[in-house]
Amino acid sequence: MDILLTQTALYLYLLALLLMLTRAFQPRLTPWVPSGALLLGALLQLAAIILRWRLLGWTPVTSLYEVIAYFCCGLALVIFFTFRKFDFPWVASLALALLAGTLSYALYGQDTNVKMVVPALRSHWMAIHVSSWCFSYSSFSLGFVASAALLALRRLNLHPALQERLSAIFYRLVLFGFPFHTLGLITGAVWAKNAWASPWFHDAKEWAAAITWLIYAVYLHLHHRENKGADWLGILGMASIVFAFVGVNYIPSAQQSAHTYVQPGEPDLMPLFWMMSPFVMLALVLWGLGFWKNGLKTATSTRR
Amino acid sequence: MTFAVILLSLLAIAALVGVMWKDQEAAKEWIYHAAWFRGIFVFLICDLILAIVVHAEFSRRYAAYFLTHAGLVTTLVGFSIGGLFGMEGYLMLDVGKHESRLSDLNPKTNRLQPKTPEEKLPFEVFLERFYIDYYPPAAPYLLVSLADTKKGVKIPLDRGDRLRSPDSKYKLTVIERFASAEQKFIVVNRSDKARNPAVKVRAEQNGRLFQGCLFAVLPAVPVVETPLLVMEFKYGLDEPAWNKQVQEAHQSVAASFAFTDEATGEGNVLPVVFNRDQLLGKTGYRLRMLRSISGVNVDMATKKTEELMGPPVNPALRVAIVSVDGRKHERYVFAQPPPPFMERKLRGPFEKLKLEYHYAPPLGRDFAYVMLHSGDGQRFSVVSLLPEGKTQTITAVLGEEKIISASRKRRNAVDRNLNGTTDENLSLPRGLRIRVQEFLPDAGVDEKVAAVPSGGQPAIRIRVEGVLGKDEKWLMLNAERGIEYPDRNLTLRYMQDPLDIRQYHSDLRLIEKGKVEKRATVSVNDPVTHQKYTFYQIDYDKEHGQWSVLKVVRSPGTPVLFTGFGMLFLGVVGMVLTRGQKLSRKR
Numbered sequence: 001m002d003i004l005l006t007q008t009a010l011y012l013y014l015l016a017l018l019l020m021l022t023r024a025f026q027p028r029l030t031p032w033v034p035s036g037a038l039l040l041g042a043l044l045q046l047a048a049i050i051l052r053w054r055l056l057g058w059t060p061v062t063s064l065y066e067v068i069a070y071f072c073c074g075l076a077l078v079i080f081f082t083f084r085k086f087d088f089p090w091v092a093s094l095a096l097a098l099l100a101g102t103l104s105y106a107l108y109g110q111d112t113n114v115k116m117v118v119p120a121l122r123s124h125w126m127a128i129h130v131s132s133w134c135f136s137y138s139s140f141s142l143g144f145v146a147s148a149a150l151l152a153l154r155r156l157n158l159h160p161a162l163q164e165r166l167s168a169i170f171y172r173l174v175l176f177g178f179p180f181h182t183l184g185l186i187t188g189a190v191w192a193k194n195a196w197a198s199p200w201f202h203d204a205k206e207w208a209a210a211i212t213w214l215i216y217a218v219y220l221h222l223h224h225r226e227n228k229g230a231d232w233l234g235i236l237g238m239a240s241i242v243f244a245f246v247g248v249n250y251i252p253s254a255q256q257s258a259h260t261y262v263q264p265g266e267p268d269l270m271p272l273f274w275m276m277s278p279f280v281m282l283a284l285v286l287w288g289l290g291f292w293k294n295g296l297k298t299a300t301s302t303r304r
Numbered sequence: 305m306t307f308a309v310i311l312l313s314l315l316a317i318a319a320l321v322g323v324m325w326k327d328q329e330a331a332k333e334w335i336y337h338a339a340w341f342r343g344i345f346v347f348l349i350c351d352l353i354l355a356i357v358v359h360a361e362f363s364r365r366y367a368a369y370f371l372t373h374a375g376l377v378t379t380l381v382g383f384s385i386g387g388l389f390g391m392e393g394y395l396m397l398d399v400g401k402h403e404s405r406l407s408d409l410n411p412k413t414n415r416l417q418p419k420t421p422e423e424k425l426p427f428e429v430f431l432e433r434f435y436i437d438y439y440p441p442a443a444p445y446l447l448v449s450l451a452d453t454k455k456g457v458k459i460p461l462d463r464g465d466r467l468r469s470p471d472s473k474y475k476l477t478v479i480e481r482f483a484s485a486e487q488k489f490i491v492v493n494r495s496d497k498a499r500n501p502a503v504k505v506r507a508e509q510n511g512r513l514f515q516g517c518l519f520a521v522l523p524a525v526p527v528v529e530t531p532l533l534v535m536e537f538k539y540g541l542d543e544p545a546w547n548k549q550v551q552e553a554h555q556s557v558a559a560s561f562a563f564t565d566e567a568t569g570e571g572n573v574l575p576v577v578f579n580r581d582q583l584l585g586k587t588g589y590r591l592r593m594l595r596s597i598s599g600v601n602v603d604m605a606t607k608k609t610e611e612l613m614g615p616p617v618n619p620a621l622r623v624a625i626v627s628v629d630g631r632k633h634e635r636y637v638f639a640q641p642p643p644p645f646m647e648r649k650l651r652g653p654f655e656k657l658k659l660e661y662h663y664a665p666p667l668g669r670d671f672a673y674v675m676l677h678s679g680d681g682q683r684f685s686v687v688s689l690l691p692e693g694k695t696q697t698i699t700a701v702l703g704e705e706k707i708i709s710a711s712r713k714r715r716n717a718v719d720r721n722l723n724g725t726t727d728e729n730l731s732l733p734r735g736l737r738i739r740v741q742e743f744l745p746d747a748g749v750d751e752k753v754a755a756v757p758s759g760g761q762p763a764i765r766i767r768v769e770g771v772l773g774k775d776e777k778w779l780m781l782n783a784e785r786g787i788e789y790p791d792r793n794l795t796l797r798y799m800q801d802p803l804d805i806r807q808y809h810s811d812l813r814l815i816e817k818g819k820v821e822k823r824a825t826v827s828v829n830d831p832v833t834h835q836k837y838t839f840y841q842i843d844y845d846k847e848h849g850q851w852s853v854l855k856v857v858r859s860p861g862t863p864v865l866f867t868g869f870g871m872l873f874l875g876v877v878g879m880v881l882t883r884g885q886k887l888s889r890k891r
Binding site: 116117118119120122123175176178179182183186189190191193194195196197198199200202203204207208210211214215217218221222248251252253 | 308312313315316319320322325326327328331332383392805806807829830831838840842855862865866869872873876877880883
């Protein structure tokens, strides 16, 4: 039943994406139409999570499918509230595409079976820990979309007013996500102390999460100094999130990690490469755009 | 601020190198535990303190700023105190034995070795018992798989639900319900006109169905017995006698141990207490109960016995007996005794000493001991041992279904996914019809599959019908072979997943100068602290459950660390709430 609800939520997100694009082209469409579909999807997903919670008797964050579904529900809510506040259909469309893609991956690429909670996961700290991650990652993900759009506009020297707005949105989203990320790190350490006697094991996953925290801490410091280069950290931060969330399972050190469940043998680096390649491509495209625009300007000025 | 940004970036880059390093032990040596890496933290602490001082002022923004930065410093100091003054080690404990020596984990071999120089706890730790909690068994399911695509679907066998078909073209029907993790009983029929009144009862337990007649006079009770449910029918008792029966039933749910000296005829009942010498009346024997096990496996080739853990098969106690003349003997006492000649063999040198073990399931586990009584012929009373260790009495009315332990959560067996592939594209032969024809909770195979009184396996008779023909077969639960549909591609099997582990527990006694200071149970995520030492459940004997490994930690930095965590979180939240405000800077 919960799977059916999640699938329905996915279709609603796709509908919201369609409506959001319509809103981008046709501003006469009231913002409540796309955001209504989005909210309905998020509520359905919330109901699915509650159903699964009851079925499992525990917070449903015990498998990758459940964690991604939890994250997607958080992301949908963050998109909804940010869209209601800032009304930016283009960025919301991109974020919805990211949301639909991620949820499809969870629904159709992951094991959706209910799994019994293993003893180590039977801690209330785990529920707070994972929920914190989900909210921070949702917020950072939307921030990533805003920062990517902002960088593209900046490289093309278009819409300075919109650039200002996107920069403000990105900052607010990081500001919202950062306390949750901090809480995630803290509760993770408290849980580890309770379950395995030590709050920090120098584990690959732990450090990957800490790197994300460091990146956003650096961003907040640089933004405070009005350093425009800080917006690049939105892309770096998102790459770090994907790495900490999924990518860390595919690195050679994953076999020694307590947080990843990999089969013995040589890990395959190709999935990691594929996971990281969109971010590298995006960065290259953004650089390329700047070069093209600036090159064009230089050529024009020379001719004059 | 620039310096802080440089330091944070350096940390991130160094950590990334550490994360990507294949050999994590080398990463610890060259990065995380290296002086240069710690040096960055020292600089960071200095920079944070400097930032706190430079921006000092009376404002809400500064309060948040202070908490964030001072919280980070406190956290790092807390980690350092733990690293400098803390202690950690491992205790390898055998069931029924003391230990105080600590061991170290060799990261290369991943094995425990005694610490050098020897390190001991200031008290002894005695492992009274180690045990595992299991989740209730999952519902059985029908496994439909295709050989060519290696895909399959699990179809749960639940009543009421129309079976979820992998394709809407196929109809799947269940005739009888037999998948439930709840214990239920229903009094179906009663006869009190005959000379031997009887009731017909049906009990469902962990997905298995047991039914039969209970007679008041003959044959000897109990007639219907499930692994966890014993039913007796007492007819025509008056109120006091009935109350007495209920009282006795309450008492009977506790484990007990009986001895009889056949030479003198002396006998009595003993409580089940481990690792304490008990005198067997005036017989002169002393008995010590060493441990309880769920069964014994005997390797017929080597004649070696292997003790079993997990759900009780034939629960037993391992006991040591010492006679007056100092002769010693260790033996098992089974809840279901072996045949008389074997039982005599077990007695060893003490041929006249008969020992009996009345098994009651352990408290707080998934098992309950239940007795059914009848008072005046209208009421049926069930006395059960609840998971929390309390006993309760439920009165049932004729024909009404009662759930004895309703708190158990039913596990679902969702379809989808077999061997990592989803069933979304599973395409079964066209027009295939699968129908469960019959179910036997206790079936055995002689010449053909037939119901047996007890000790059998659940079985279903299943019919498959399609364009390639039809087939009908009995499928035994978890049997290797299933129905191979005429094309040999489609296979049907009747399956139930093994029990999942819920929790591990070690019952400890902490002994100082021969006196038990504390009794405690250590479980995963539930450590126990004694005299600044905290014990964590880390590992256990996966085969026989005869040893348990605890991690012992003394970490004086923990209060500082947790204070730092609290300050840091409050500070970060404060920074968000006071956004837009600026701090002054003193030079």
